[in-house]
Amino acid sequence: MDIEQARFNMVEQQIRTWEVLDQSVLDLLLAVKREDFVPTAYRALAFVDMEIPLGEGQTMMAPKLEARLIQDLALKAHERVLEIGTGSGYLTALLAKRTAKVASIEYFESLATSAAARIAVAGIDNVEITVGDAAQSPANFVDATQTFDVIVFTGSLPVLPTVYLNHLAVGGRLFAVVGDAPAMKATLFTKTRENTTTEQALFETVLPPLINAEQPSRFTF
Template sequence: MTSPASESPPPLNGRSFAVLRELMVERQIAARGVHDPRVLAAMRKVPREAFLPEPMRDLAYEDAPVPIAGEQTMSQPYIVALMAEALLLQGGDNVLEIGAGSGYAAAVLGEIAGHVATVERIAALAEAAAAKLAGLGYRNVEVHQGDGSRGWPPDAPYDAIVVAAAGPQVPDSLKAQLKIGGRLVMPVGADQHAQQLLRLTRLGDADFKHDRLGDVRFVPLLGAEGWQQAEPAGRTTRENR
């Protein structure tokens, strides 16, 4: 866990970002059934507004995705919290995130885990996320640019892997990089526009328990072990970063 440098954001409509953050946790997250104290504490601490451009910061605590660069979005807070809770982190874990996006979800994971490796396909997003995380003091989060469908072998095996994009199946490379007893959370579906959020628990070399966590909608996981290309724009909205 890190102790990021605190920011002092200006009031928003008479309420500080800190107040809006607390309301977000209470009304959008805890009220929907996320109860892991580590996750709730992380969501209360990470300054979501700091991961958005200045003109977009007034949208930081809305119950909805917020657009960022690269035609992507930072996903709604509930989705970030739901996926973090589904990883069943104990504190001090070695975690892999696929799809760094703005870096916000990696910061939330960094508040709980011992080490987070996050891989982003879009170079400009990876660079911006790395700079923001470093500026906020997250020394235990490393951002890498590359094909996330292949994971990040140098830091494997992982206690937990979270994939912030949807594939037609869970990549074999990610399964192989998960520890025995580790958990992998990822949206999976044959349709790029609708998926099931799955949690895989590795029980043995080739033995996995599958839990279905609900219907979701994520952008496609592009790469060697994901989709080869995105379907035409117009229906897909990134729900997870």
């Protein structure tokens, strides 16, 4: 396989056609070696429009979803990012290349270890990965008053844990795929001022759920 041609085809045929037109985002996807973050057994599928198995029952997002996420967040060089679900580390690397600092929390130690190694090989040094369960709250991992400019959930959520909005700085954005399959929407939450957050549905998609995600209250009769 011609790796560079496959990477170019991914950008031109999958990502551009999914309304990712920001040239700086396209350049980022060409620069960060996606194949280096894919398990060896699936390396030949690194640029295919699919979710790639990572082990532990987890998967890597399809390339077009990663690209839209990066574009829609409109990341800035000075920003601090909190990522819930490190996975392969590829999205972590993309976030780190565009921002000042990424704190990433991964449920599975095996995935955290392999992601950290891949990120180090890529020469990225502004990422801190912690192992633990932050699906419903980051309380065990960040100070109560600590805020981030960007928060990203890499697994879907039936409902967004509102405690995370307390950790979003004014002007900050939170990306999450919210809902139950098959009715899920990629959603951008923006904190316009203290105690005020807007919500924008970006597109419909389906994403595997985050482990131990908060469940909505269900009425019983």
